[in-house]
Amino acid sequence: MPDTPTPLSKPTCAWLLVGALLAGACTPKPPPAPEEPLRVQPVETLTPGRSGIKDLGAFSEFIATRPTPAALRARFPGLTVVLPGEIATxxxxxxxxxxxxxLDSDGRVIGGRFQ
Incomplete structure (x- = not known):
């Protein structure tokens, strides 16, 4: 008797078809192309509210008036004021x-340093 290939049964074909469909469904889709290219922003534009003290003489004169921390923050809103005991980066x-x-014993600013 010659070797003749046996045809696949209908249930075997059905399982092969289901397996092929499931394998095709599991492949991840590529991410969509971005509409606009990503741009790296300079650090200056990431922190728009931060501005340093330019006139150190005027700043020293203001500190000599022994302002409260709130008055210092109000006068120089772009300045980060770190008080004793506060944690800062x-x-x-x-x-x-x-x-x-x-600070002095009354909680007024009497000096400090830029960091």
Whole structure:
């Protein structure tokens, strides 16, 4: 008797078809193309509210009046005022935008340093 291939049964064909469909459904779709290319923004535009002290003489004269921390923040809104005991990040700033204040016994600013 010659070797003749046996035809696949209908249930076997059905399972092969289901397996092929499931394998095709599991392939991930490629992400959609972005509408606009991504751009890296400079650090200056990421923090628009931060501005450093330009006139150190006027700043020192204001500190000499022993302002409250609230008055210091109101006069220089772009300045980050760090009070004793507060936790602040330590990123490197060269624009005089963070001032670590020293307070007297009444809670008024008597000095400090830029960091």
């Amino acid at each position: 330590k990123e490197f700033r060269t624009d005089n935008s963070r001032y670590s204040a020293e």
